[in-house]
Amino acid sequence: MKVEQIHHVAYRCKDAKETVAFYKRVLGMDLIGAIAEDKVPSTKAPDPYMHIFLDAGGGNILAFFELPNSPPMGRDPNTPDWTQHIAFTVKDMAALDEAKANAEAAGLEVVGPTDHSIFQSIYFKDPSGHRLEVATWTTTPEELERLKAVAPAMIEEWSRTKKPPRHAAWLHQKEFADA
Structure with missing residues (x-):
């Protein structure tokens, strides 16, 4: 058995309608499906939910659950905010610049572009507080x-x-040399 691709990745959201509108407006993702039930199919637990599915391109699906009867959303206080994020690929730097302009036009605070040597990316948050990254490859197949x-x-x-091994230190040597 070999995994062919990710079917979908699911996160919780505060408001399904707001989430659909945000991902369409800022990242151009279309709503491709919605499922709502009073019981969780896998556990049979009584827990009404709205499960939405967004087209993230290339057969990739980003999904969200709105859970109105659950306690408010929170984060693991022991995990730094920057570690958990959803990263999307765009074609090139022009598309990355367009993504940044779209996010800023939506009133979002955008970090970047950040040069990671093999790709460049920007960061911002969705309405539920999920950190998003939009990236474009800037490397070679050899690297x-x-x-x-x-x-x-x-x-x-x-x-x-x-302790951080130094095998790939060449990635950030230019960045630190410029600092």
Whole structure:
């Protein structure tokens, strides 16, 4: 068995209608489906919900649940805000600039573009507080192969030491040299 692609990724939202409008207006995603029930199909728990599905391009689906009878949404206070995010790919820097303009036109605070050496990205939040990233690749196939080649050794070293291995330090050497 081999996974073919992600079917969908689901998050909770504060308001399904507001979420649909936001993702259409800011990121151009269309609503492709909605399911609502009084009981959770998998657990049979009585918990009314609205489950929405958005077209994230290339067969990718981003989904949300609005859960009106559950306690208010929260975050794990022990996980830094920047770690949990949804990242989307756009074609090129022109599309990234357009995404930034769309987000700013919607009144959102945008961080970036941030140069990650192999891609550039911007960051902002959706109405439910989820951190979003829009990125475009700026690397070569050779650089990606170089990263893939050192990844297993990096994981092993990290597992033993819990200190950042330096196998891919070349990614940020330019960034720190410019600082």
